Amino acid sequence: MHERIADGIFQVGGGAFSSPSDCLVYALDLGEVVLVDCGCGPSWPRIGKNMLEAGLGDPHTLVLTHAHVDHIGAAPAVVRETGCRVAAHELDADAIESGDERLTAAGWYGLTLETMSVDHRMQGEGEVLEFPSGSLHLLHTPGHTPGSIAAWTETEQGRVLFGQDVHGPFSPSFGSDVDAWRTSMARLLDLEAEILCEGHYGVFRGKQRVRTFIEEQLDINR
Numbered sequence: 001m002h003e004r005i006a007d008g009i010f011q012v013g014g015g016a017f018s019s020p021s022d023c024l025v026y027a028l029d030l031g032e033v034v035l036v037d038c039g040c041g042p043s044w045p046r047i048g049k050n051m052l053e054a055g056l057g058d059p060h061t062l063v064l065t066h067a068h069v070d071h072i073g074a075a076p077a078v079v080r081e082t083g084c085r086v087a088a089h090e091l092d093a094d095a096i097e098s099g100d101e102r103l104t105a106a107g108w109y110g111l112t113l114e115t116m117s118v119d120h121r122m123q124g125e126g127e128v129l130e131f132p133s134g135s136l137h138l139l140h141t142p143g144h145t146p147g148s149i150a151a152w153t154e155t156e157q158g159r160v161l162f163g164q165d166v167h168g169p170f171s172p173s174f175g176s177d178v179d180a181w182r183t184s185m186a187r188l189l190d191l192e193a194e195i196l197c198e199g200h201y202g203v204f205r206g207k208q209r210v211r212t213f214i215e216e217q218l219d220i221n222r
């Protein structure tokens with residue numbers, strides 16, 4: 001099961017696509033395949049099958065938007081099976097590598113994470129990953145966790161933003177900072193994305209709808 005979101009961009013995991021425990025998992029064909037997050041782990045075979053169905057080969061790069069287990073749990077298996085590189089922000093990379101039960105929220109899910117390596121530690125505010133047929137912009141959006149990142153790319157259908165956990169939630173146990181999050185959300189609004197791919201709430205289409213969703217979250221977490 002997969003759904004085409006825009007040219008070369010697909011949802012391949014989350015909910016009925018793989019498991020309700022998983023975050024929504026997105027895959028991009030930029031000449032090389034990029035996976036944005038990968039779910040808890042047990043459902044990885046379904047996600048891999050969904051990618052094949054969508055005509056996508058093995059991922060070249062796995063971007064982990066933050067350290068939570070529902071986004072990273074499958075990463076060790078993905079790396080073992082495909083040899084892809086893993087990218088994450090340096091402020092969440094230690095938690096990802098160690099599988100820290102509190103910072104990854106694995107304790108909440110009753111899961112245990114394998115240790116793993118982050119090959120590419122993003123530093124600072126932002127950077128651009130270049131691929132044969134496009135670029136993926138990474139933006140540091142701290143708040144939900146210290147090293148949360150968003151990613152965006154340009155398509156024929158407009159700018160597509162992978163905001164993932166725009167909605168939070170926030171907990172001191174994994175280092176949330178609501179003030180930092182508000183600043184991060186202002187940066188996402190400035191992108192004026194045409195399509196927002198969220199981590200749990202689905203895909204929002206149209207600049208106004210994207211803006212409204214982010215502003216609603218800002219209202220809820222006042």
Ligand SMILES: [Zn+2]
Nearest residue numbers: 066068144165
């Ligand atoms: Zn999260």
